[in-house]
Amino acid sequence: MAWADSKLNMTRGVTEISNEVYGLHMFALYICTAIGIVVFGAMIWSMIFHRKSRGVKPATFHESTKVEILWTVIPIIILIAMAWPATNTLIAMENNDDSDLTIQVTGSQWKWHYKYFDQDIEFYSVLSTPREQYDNRTELGEAKSENYLLEVDKHLVIPANKKVRFLITSDDVIHSWWVPAFAVKQDANPGFINEAWTNVPEPGIYRGQCAELCGKDHGFMPVVVEVKSEQDYLAWVEEQNRLKEEAKAAEAASLNASLSMDELMELGESTYMAYCAACHQPTGLGLPPAFPALKGSPIALGDVSAHIDIVYNGKAGTGMQGYGKQLSLKEIAAVVTYERNAWENNTGDTVQASDVQAVASGSSSNDDVVDKMKETATEMVETVEEIATPEEDLTKTYTLDEMMEKGQQVYMTRCAACHQENGAGVPPSFPSLVGSPLIKGDVTAHIDMVFNGSKKNPSMVAFGSQLTKTEIAAVVTYERNAWGNDSGDLVQPADVESASAK
Structure with a gap:
């Protein structure tokens, strides 16, 4: 038992399914061990007691019907004994019926996107280990963080003792969503939806990683699932809804705001280091040809609207993904300003949230559009503050x-x-x-x-x-x-x- 609990053995897990998988693993291991002892024991015993130096002469019989039947029937019995519980466990692993919560999991280079189907909640989960640590740029002797390369900025939160169904896909290359403690490891394929589920009995934090080689930052794509009690989970949902409303209000208010160059550069640098530096490098020199340099590039020195568009919407067929759903309008404005003025680009351009909104809405970022956005910003804030909706007229008929x-x-x-x-x-x-x-x-x-x-x-x-x-x-x-x-x-x-x- 001490050996079974060692780090060399398979993870036992915390769910009923993970314990069934662990039991199957140990069952198969015991059978293989018994077969090994019998086979190698017979070989060693024969070599010792039937060696030529003892004058033993080899038997001359061959094609024994009894032996042929014996070594055919015994493996069949062993295989059936292993296949029966394995089949039952596999069927249970694929049974998503009667789930209490459904979450869509989307892999993206190199982060996870989570969308709750029964709540208007969705967010990206990104590695939070400081870049200095995994680039080995920390002070000599400085210790790595406790969960080095296994911590994210936003945990996937699920309730305990509830069946949670996962719909797993990808928006670029093949990833694999893997949480060993749940016995869940499912490929995320672009254009396809794979399914998995779990039911965790006890609250806690459980960690995993992307288990499919998906590009240069494959090793920096952890999974962190936080399991809360049902009461704490409901409180978390309420908190997320409140934060979402606050974010909407802040987004609307930012259309009226005008940040200085220094403020934009400060916010832009922190945003760039968190979301862009992995590909384009902190120096802006990139990793051509996949990740082109931004220093002195046509994008950074060219049309501002085109620069905003590629950051907001991405570029199809390349590693440049859109950040419109990941960053606020203010953050996108700041990072575009930073890229256009860092590394001696020095364009002098300052981009505001209203400029990003204008481009995102399909309009050119001219003064008329900006003025219109500013005029409606107050109305948007009031809408976010949940003005009462007029009561419906249920007696009205329509064509x-x-x-x-x-x-x-x-x-x-x-x-x-x-x-x-x-x-x-x-x-x-x-x-x-x-x-x-x-x-x-x-x-x-x-x-x-x-x-x-x-x-x-x-x-x-x-x-x-x-x-x-x-x-x-x-x-x-x-x-x-x-x-x-x-x-x-x-x-x-x-x-x-x-x-x-x-």
């Missing part, structure tokens, strides 16, 4: 054309990311809506699915608290009449009210 127009808008903003703009979906996690039984079937069941979500498929979250009854009526109408479905069904807000009350 099919009106509901189709409104339904298309709702679908494109809320549903198209999973079910695709053409309704084809990404089976099996996100089934097709074209000619599906749900679309062709009972209208009330369709409304219920959109309003309450699905217990059988946690990927389908409930929109009852996210959309108005008019919006739900519109999107159900749209889904039942778009892409050749042509059911002719027209759903009104009153229908949604009636279905949701049952």
Whole structure:
């Protein structure tokens, strides 16, 4: 048992599945050890007691039917004894039914993106070990941090004693999301969705890494999962929602702000070192040809709008990913300002958050657009502060054309990311809506699915608290009449009210 608990052995894990995997590993090891003892014992005994120097003459028999049957039947029995529990465990590992929470995990060079399907929460998780430590630029004798290369800025937080389903994919190359304590190791392939799940009985922090060679910073892509009690998890969700609202307010307020060159350079340098220096180097010299130099480059010295666009949206087909979802408008403005004035570029350009917003919205960053953004900034702040929404008129009726127009808008903003703009979906996690039984079937069941979500498929979250009854009526109408479905069904807000009350 002491040997079994040594660091040379497989990790036991903390979940029921991980303990089953560990048990299978030990079961197979014991069988292999017994076979080794029998086989090598027989060989050694034969060499000692049947050697030629003792005058032993070799037997002349061959092709013994009994021996042939014996050494065929025994391995078959052993294989069946090993395959039966292994098959049961593998089936259990693939069973995602009745999960309480679904999280999308997306690998990206070189960080993880997490999106909670039942909450409006998503964030990137990035290595937080100081670059000086893994570049060996710390003071001589300075100790590495406790969780060297295994700590991130934002932990993935999940509740204890709840079945958590993971939908794992990638937006660039193949990664692998691996947490040994959960016995979860699943490839993240671009264009595909793989599934895994876990149910952790005890709160704690569990660490893992990317387990698929994915590029130059593969070794700097850790996974940190923090398991909280159900009460603490709910408190964390509330805290994330509060921080999100504050971030929205700060983002809106930043459109009115005008930072000085010194302020932009200070923020830009810290942002650059955290997000850009791994590829383009702290000196701005890059690692050509994959990561071009920024010092004296056409991008850093050319059109400001083009520079903002490549930082915000990235560049397809290259290692330059978009940072529009990872950084605030102010941070992007600061890092662009820094890149245009560091390393003797000295353009003198100062980029503000309003300039980034103008480019991100598809407009050129001219004075008119900036002025317009500043004029609406106050209104955005007030919106974030949750002004009361007027009460719906559930007695109002709409025409099919009106509901189709409104339904298309709702679908494109809320549903198209999973079910695709053409309704084809990404089976099996996100089934097709074209000619599906749900679309062709009972209208009330369709409304219920959109309003309450699905217990059988946690990927389908409930929109009852996210959309108005008019919006739900519109999107159900749209889904039942778009892409050749042509059911002719027209759903009104009153229908949604009636279905949701049952």
